[in-house]
Amino acid sequence: MRSKPLLILLSAVAAFTAAAQDDFTAQALESHFERVVPAICQVLFTQEVTDPRTGETVRRNGDCLGLIVRKDGLVMAQGHLSVENSAPVDLRVRVGRGGAEKEYPAALLHKPNDVNVVFLQAQSDTPLNLPCVTFSPQPLRVGEPVAVVGLAGETLDFEPAVFTDRVAAVITQPRTTYCLSNNLRFGCITGPVINTRGAVVGVSGIDLSRAEGGELYTRSGHPLMYQAELFQKYIDNPPAREESKKAEDTAWLGVFTQPLKNEYAEYWGLEKTGGLIVSTVVPDSPAAKAGVQSGDIIKAFDGKPQKFTQDRDVLAFTKLVRDTGTGKTVPMDLLRDGKPLTVQVTLATLPRSAQEAAEFEDAVLGLSVREITRDVRIALNIAEDVRGVIIRKVKSGGTAQIGKMRPGVIILALGDYPVTGIADFQQAMTKLRETKPAELAVFARVGPQTGFFRLKPKW
Amino acid sequence: MMHLKKGISLRRAAAAWAVCAVLLPTGCATVLGGQDGPVIRAKERVAPALVHIRPVKEVFAGGKKTEMLAVGSGFIISPDGYVVTNEHVAGESSSVQCVLSDHREVNAKVVGTDADTDIAVLKLDTTEKMPWVKMGRSANLQAGQTVLALGSPHGLARSVSKGIVSVTDRYLGDEGQMISPFNDWIQTDAAINPGNSGGPLVNIRGEVVGVNARILNGAESVGFAIPIDTAREVVEAIIRDGRVHRSWIGVTFQEMMAKTDDPSHLGVVISDVERLAPAGEAGVKPGDVLVAINGKAVNARFEEELPAVRKSVADLPVGSTAELSVKRGEEKVDISVKTEEKTAQKGSQAEFGEWGFTATDVTPEIARRAQLPERTGVLVSGANPGGIAARAGLQEGDILLTVDGQKVNDLDGFKALYKERRESQKKLIMLFVQRGALTRFVLVNAAPEAAQPEEENAGHAE
Numbered sequence: 001m002r003s004k005p006l007l008i009l010l011s012a013v014a015a016f017t018a019a020a021q022d023d024f025t026a027q028a029l030e031s032h033f034e035r036v037v038p039a040i041c042q043v044l045f046t047q048e049v050t051d052p053r054t055g056e057t058v059r060r061n062g063d064c065l066g067l068i069v070r071k072d073g074l075v076m077a078q079g080h081l082s083v084e085n086s087a088p089v090d091l092r093v094r095v096g097r098g099g100a101e102k103e104y105p106a107a108l109l110h111k112p113n114d115v116n117v118v119f120l121q122a123q124s125d126t127p128l129n130l131p132c133v134t135f136s137p138q139p140l141r142v143g144e145p146v147a148v149v150g151l152a153g154e155t156l157d158f159e160p161a162v163f164t165d166r167v168a169a170v171i172t173q174p175r176t177t178y179c180l181s182n183n184l185r186f187g188c189i190t191g192p193v194i195n196t197r198g199a200v201v202g203v204s205g206i207d208l209s210r211a212e213g214g215e216l217y218t219r220s221g222h223p224l225m226y227q228a229e230l231f232q233k234y235i236d237n238p239p240a241r242e243e244s245k246k247a248e249d250t251a252w253l254g255v256f257t258q259p260l261k262n263e264y265a266e267y268w269g270l271e272k273t274g275g276l277i278v279s280t281v282v283p284d285s286p287a288a289k290a291g292v293q294s295g296d297i298i299k300a301f302d303g304k305p306q307k308f309t310q311d312r313d314v315l316a317f318t319k320l321v322r323d324t325g326t327g328k329t330v331p332m333d334l335l336r337d338g339k340p341l342t343v344q345v346t347l348a349t350l351p352r353s354a355q356e357a358a359e360f361e362d363a364v365l366g367l368s369v370r371e372i373t374r375d376v377r378i379a380l381n382i383a384e385d386v387r388g389v390i391i392r393k394v395k396s397g398g399t400a401q402i403g404k405m406r407p408g409v410i411i412l413a414l415g416d417y418p419v420t421g422i423a424d425f426q427q428a429m430t431k432l433r434e435t436k437p438a439e440l441a442v443f444a445r446v447g448p449q450t451g452f453f454r455l456k457p458k459w
Numbered sequence: 460m461m462h463l464k465k466g467i468s469l470r471r472a473a474a475a476w477a478v479c480a481v482l483l484p485t486g487c488a489t490v491l492g493g494q495d496g497p498v499i500r501a502k503e504r505v506a507p508a509l510v511h512i513r514p515v516k517e518v519f520a521g522g523k524k525t526e527m528l529a530v531g532s533g534f535i536i537s538p539d540g541y542v543v544t545n546e547h548v549a550g551e552s553s554s555v556q557c558v559l560s561d562h563r564e565v566n567a568k569v570v571g572t573d574a575d576t577d578i579a580v581l582k583l584d585t586t587e588k589m590p591w592v593k594m595g596r597s598a599n600l601q602a603g604q605t606v607l608a609l610g611s612p613h614g615l616a617r618s619v620s621k622g623i624v625s626v627t628d629r630y631l632g633d634e635g636q637m638i639s640p641f642n643d644w645i646q647t648d649a650a651i652n653p654g655n656s657g658g659p660l661v662n663i664r665g666e667v668v669g670v671n672a673r674i675l676n677g678a679e680s681v682g683f684a685i686p687i688d689t690a691r692e693v694v695e696a697i698i699r700d701g702r703v704h705r706s707w708i709g710v711t712f713q714e715m716m717a718k719t720d721d722p723s724h725l726g727v728v729i730s731d732v733e734r735l736a737p738a739g740e741a742g743v744k745p746g747d748v749l750v751a752i753n754g755k756a757v758n759a760r761f762e763e764e765l766p767a768v769r770k771s772v773a774d775l776p777v778g779s780t781a782e783l784s785v786k787r788g789e790e791k792v793d794i795s796v797k798t799e800e801k802t803a804q805k806g807s808q809a810e811f812g813e814w815g816f817t818a819t820d821v822t823p824e825i826a827r828r829a830q831l832p833e834r835t836g837v838l839v840s841g842a843n844p845g846g847i848a849a850r851a852g853l854q855e856g857d858i859l860l861t862v863d864g865q866k867v868n869d870l871d872g873f874k875a876l877y878k879e880r881r882e883s884q885k886k887l888i889m890l891f892v893q894r895g896a897l898t899r900f901v902l903v904n905a906a907p908e909a910a911q912p913e914e915e916n917a918g919h920a921e
Contacts, residue, residue: 264900279900379896381829381830449730452728452730
C-alpha cells in the first residue's frame with residue numbers, strides 16, 4: 001500500500017517527460033494513422049429538418065465521418081446527426097475503401113444527453129466482425145500535441161487524413177472539457193484523437209451536448225475533444241434503438257434559472273455562496289404545482305447544494321434534474337425574500353418536443369397539423385389558453401394553400417367544431433367528410449391575431 | 460387576414476436618398492410637353508403651393524437617439540400657411556424646414572400628426588399670405604382619369620409626373636410598421652418615388668385629390684395616395700384639436716368573404732377580440748358577425764369595405780354606449796359596449812443615455828404581440844452594445860416589467876424610477892423583464908467606473 005503513491009508519481013513524471021520532449025514523429029504519426037484508419041467509415045444519410053416556427057420540413061442528403069467502436073458494427077458519429085427538429089432517415093454505413101467498400105443499413109440509437117455524439121448500429125444478416133478502435137482514457141494537458149484522423153472532402157474521394165493539433169485549454173467545470181487549437185474540418189468531427197503515446201484518448205467534436213450548453217460552445221468557435229470517459233459506457237452498453245426511446249427517461253422540473261452571481265447576491269443581501277435564481281416557472285409544471293415562484297433562489301436540490309455563480313453552470317442543474325428520475329419526489333431548498341423554505345417537488349416527464357409531436361395529415365385540406373408542444377409554445381410565445389393544432393406543412397396547390405393558409409398557423413376551429421388537439425381535428429374532419437360543406441370557415445391564429453380562412457375543400 | 464402586399468413606406472427610402480442621391484440619374488429634363496395645355500394648367504394651379512420638406516427626424520437606433528435629415532413633400536392648404544404632408548415625413552421630428560416653390564426657406568412647426576392615416580399638418584412660420592391649393596373630392600374619382608403627382612422624388616424638388624388613376628379603392632393590409640386601418644388607397648401609375656411622400660396627387664382641374672404616401676417595393680408604376688376625403692377630415696381635426704380623437708372597442712374586423720361567399724350574409728366578421736377591452740368585457744366573441752351599430756347597418760363583404768367599417772366605430776363619440784347588433788350562428792344578440800378612446804398607434808420613445816438604451820411605451824399592439832396580460836411595462840427598443848444596460852444583459856425586445864420590485868406602468872413611470880435612481884446614485888438596480896415567453900432578472904451596475912476620469916485627466920495633462 002505504501003509504495004502505491006510513489007509508483008503513480010513516477011509514471012506521471014515519465015509521461016510528462018515523454019510528452020514534453022516528443023511531438024509526433026512522422027513515423028509515429030504514420031503508424032497511429034494506419035492503426036485507426038480501418039475503423040473509420042462513412043455515414044450516409046438523408047436528413048429531415050423541421051423549422052419549429054413554420055413547421056416546414058426539408059430533406060437533404062448528407063454524409064459524415066463514422067467511427068466503428070465495436071466489431072459488431074456499433075458506429076459513433078457526430079451528435080448533429082440527431083438534433084431537435086431534425087431526424088436522419090435512410091441511414092447507411094460505408095465501410096472499407098479502395099474498391100472494397102461495403103454498405104450496411106444502420107439504425108440510429110437513442111442519443112445520449114451528456115455527450116454530443118450519436119451511435120448507430122450497422123445491420124447485417126450475418127454477425128459482423130469489423131475493425132474497430134479501442135479507447136484508452138488518459139488525461140491531457142494544455143499544450144500537449146494530439147493527432148486527429150478524419151476524412152478529406154468529397155472531391156478528394158473521402159481519403160483518410162491525419163492532422164496534428166494541440167490541446168488549447170482544459171476546462172475543469174462543470175466537467176473536464178478539452179479544447180483543441182485548430183479549426184476542425186468537417187470530415188474530422190468524431191475522428192479519433194490520439195496522444196503522443198499512441199493512445200486513442202477520445203474523439204473530436206464541435207460543441208457540447210445541448211444539455212451541457214452546446215450552444216455556448218458553438219459560439220465560442222473552439223473545436224473540442226470528447227474524452228473516452230464520456231462515452232465508453234455507451235460502447236459497453238449501447239443505448240436502445242431510437243424507435244423505442246421513451247420520453248419517460250427524462251425528468252422535468254419546469255423552471256428556467258439564472259445563476260446567483262455575487263452581484264445578485266449582494267443586491268438581495270444574501271451570502272455570496274451561489275445558487276440558482278428561478279427566472280421563469282413553466283405553467284402546469286412540477287415546479288408550478290409545488291408552488292415555486294419566479295424570484296425564488298434554489299440552494300439545494302434533492303439534498304445536493306447548488307452553488308452556481310456562472311451562466312454555464314445552470315446546465316449542470318438541468319442534467320441533475322434529468323438524471324434524478326421521473327416520478328421521484330425530492331426536497332428543494334429555496335430562499336424566498338431571503339428566508340429559507342423547503343418544498344417537495346414531484347418530477348414529471350419532459351414534455352414532448354416538436355420533433356416527437358403527434359401529427360396528422362389530411363389529404364382533403366392538403367395540410368398536416370401537429371399538436372402544440374411545450375417547446376413550440378415557448379419558442380413562439382403562445383399563451384397557455386391557446387388550444388389548437390399548428391400547421392406543419394401545406395401541400396402546394398392544395399385546398400389549404402389556395403385558402404392562403406401556411407405553416408405556423410394555429411387552427412382553433414374547423415367550421416363549428418372547436419379544435420383543441422389532434423383528436424378533435426380528426427373527429428371534426430370525420431364529421432365534415434359526412435356533411436361535405438362546399439365551403440369551410442377555419443378559425444385560426446396567426447401570430448397574436450385570430451381570424452378566419454375560407455376553404456373550398458374538394459371532398 | 461393574409462395580405463402579402465409589400466407596400467413600403469416612402470419614409471425610409473426618403474431618408475436614404477440623401478446618401479445615394481449622387482448615384483441617381485437626374486433625368487427630369489425630358490419634361491418638355493408644352494403641347495398638353497390642360498396638364499400644364501393643372502400643374503400651374505398647384506405648383507406655387509408645393510412645398511419641399513426637410514425634417515430633422517429623431518431616430519432611435521442601436522440604443523441611442525440620433526437625428527437624421529429626411530426629405531419629403533407637402534402642399535399649402537390655406538393662405539395662413541397650413542401645410543399637409545405625411546406623418547411618416549414630419550412625425551418625430553425636432554425641426555422642419557420647408558422650401559417653397561420660389562426657393563424661399565421657411566421654418567415650420569408640426570401642428571399635429573395622425574399615424575393611423577399617415578397625415579401630418581405643419582404651420583409655416585410666416586405672416587405673409589401664401590399661395591394655396593384647392594382640395595377636390597376623392598369620392599368622385601374614377602379609374603382611368605388623368606392625375607399628376609407633384610413633389611420631390613429622391614429629393615428633386617418641383618418635380619411633376621403624370622399618369623392615371625389605376626384603382627380608386629385599393630386595400631392594403633398591415634405591413635410591418637405601416638398600419639393604416641382607415642385608408643383605402645388611390646393607386647396610380649404616375650411616377651412616385653421616395654421623396655414624393657406628402658406631395659399632392661392632382662386631377663386635371665388642378666384640384667388635390669390625394670396625398671402620395673406609398674409605393675410597392677420592387678414594382679414600377681404602382682404608387683398609392685391617401686384619398687383627400689380621408690385626409691381632409693383628419694387635417695380639420697388636427698387644426699381644431701391638435702390630433703384626431705377616435706373611439707375604440709377592441710375588436711378586429713374581417714370581410715364576410717373570409718367566412719362565406721354567400722352574398723345573402725350581410726355584416727362584418729369580428730375576427731379577434733382583445734383581452735380587457737370594452738367589446739370583450741361586454742361579451743362580444745370572435746366569430747360573431749356585426750350587422751349594425753346603433754341601428755345603422757354595417758357591411759363589409761370585401762376587404763375594401765373594412766376601412767369604412769373601422770371608421771364607423773372610430774367615429775362613435777368617445778365614452779358613449781354603442782348598441783351592437785350581432786349574429787352568433789343563427790342567434791341574434793344585442794350587446795351594449797362603452798367606447799374608449801383609441802390610444803396612439805405609435806408609443807412615445809425615450810433615450811436613457813447613462814445606461815445606454817432606449818425604450819418605448821407599450822402600445823396595445825406590442826402588448827398583444829408580447830402576450831402581456833395587461834398593458835404594462837416599457838419595451839426596450841434598443842440597447843447600445845457598449846452601455847451598462849447591455850452589459851447587464853438587457854436586450855432589444857425585452858419588456859421591462861419592474862425596477863427594484865416596483866411596477867413599471869408606462870414610459871413616464873419608468874422615467875421617474877430611472878431619475879430617482881440616477882439622483883440617489885444607487886449602485887445596483889434590479890430589473891425584471893419579459894423576453895418572449897420567459898422572464899428574467901437583469902441586474903444593472905450603475906456605479907461609475909473609477910478608471911475613466913483618471914484616464915481623461917491623463918489625456919489633458921500634456
